[in-house]
Amino acid sequence: MGKVVDLLKGVGLACLCLAGCLDAAPAWADEVVQFESAAVKPTPFQERNAQEGGETAKSVPGIPLRGYLTRPPGEGPFPAIVALHGCAGVLSNDREVWPERLSSWGYAVLVVDSFSTRGIKDTCHSLLSDRVYDAYGALTFLSKDSSVDPRRIALMGFSAGGIATLEAVQLGGAERLMEHKFSVAIAYYPNCSVASGDMAVPTLILIGELDDFSPVQKCREMMAQRSGKGSPVQLNVYEGARHAFDAEEFKNGVEAYGHRVEYNAAAADRSESDVHTFLKQAFGD
Structure with a gap:
């Protein structure tokens, strides 16, 4: 896990200057909304242990969160996307570019801000495991x-948000404790070493061939070790692309801790088309 944290730290610190500019940037979100992360329920094992000790296992209450909700024109009900940002917080690619794009395709989009209500600036020095429950809180809200349409809600995450996405839909993980379920999942350049590869829902992973923050080899290893249980998992690798290849704010590229974060127009376009096709196959036109 230390290696994962080191990889995330570099990209996060490189992004912080951009995160600070968000307040001055126009937002595509129709409204700012408030909701809570999902309460952390005790597992059956924890409940049994508590009962044996004459106690009752308790749920951990949800944490108040902020989100940015964008709806497409019309009355709906619309299919929807819950979007999770990276370790540096909500950047323009999260709050503006993808919501505009997805809403133009007919999807409602809820961008989850996991940091502001917690007083967190970034989590690039560590992973915030509670983000899995943020995703499910957003799902309940939507x-x-x-x-x-509650039957057609996808989870989509970027970098550290992609890691949380894989954790959220991993077969037998947190998803088994949740009343509401995601229909599909999309993870942009996650570090795949956190996941077994067995997913509860159809999952699309998109990663750059030259990504040295979230190495593609980890995703290939994850795919190779899959047991065959659960839903299909698709890994798309983009030739010549690096970390954050879909984010135009890195058009000139950034060097951080010996790693490269860089927009790649060709990979961005291909991945956008791949995401659109994946969602259409899952939800229809």
């Missing part, structure tokens, strides 16, 4: 929205 499932109660009359403009959203």
Whole structure:
């Protein structure tokens, strides 16, 4: 895990200057919304242990969160996307570019801000495991929205948010404890070493061939070790692409801790098309 943290630290620190500019940037989000992360329920094992000790296992209450909700034109109900940002917080690619794109395809988009209400600047020195429960809190929030089709909600994450995405839909993990379930998952350049590869829902992983923050080899190893249980998992590798290849804010590239973060127009376009196709296959036109 230390190696994963080291990889994330570099990219996060390189992004922090951009994160600080968000307040001045126009947002595509129609509204700022408030909701809570999913309460952390005790596992059956924890419940049994508590009962044997004459106690009752308790749930950990949800944490108040902020989100940015964008709806497409029309009345719905729309399919929807829960989007998770990277370790440096909500950047323009998360808050503007992808919501604009996805809403133009007919999806409602809820970008989850996991940091502001917790008073966190970044998590590039460590991983925030609670982000899995942030995702499910957002899912519950959207499932109660009359403009959203609760049967068609996807989870999509970038970098550290991609790691949380894989953890959230891993077969037999947190998903088994949740009332509401995601339909599909999309992870942009996650570090795949955190996941077994067995997923509860169809999952698309998109990564650059030259990514040295989230090495493609880890994803190939994950794919090779899959047991065959669960849902299909698709790994798309983009030739010549590095970390954050879809984010135009890194158009000139950034060097951080000996690693490269760089936009790649060709890979961005191909991945956008791949995501669109994946969602259409899952949800229809």
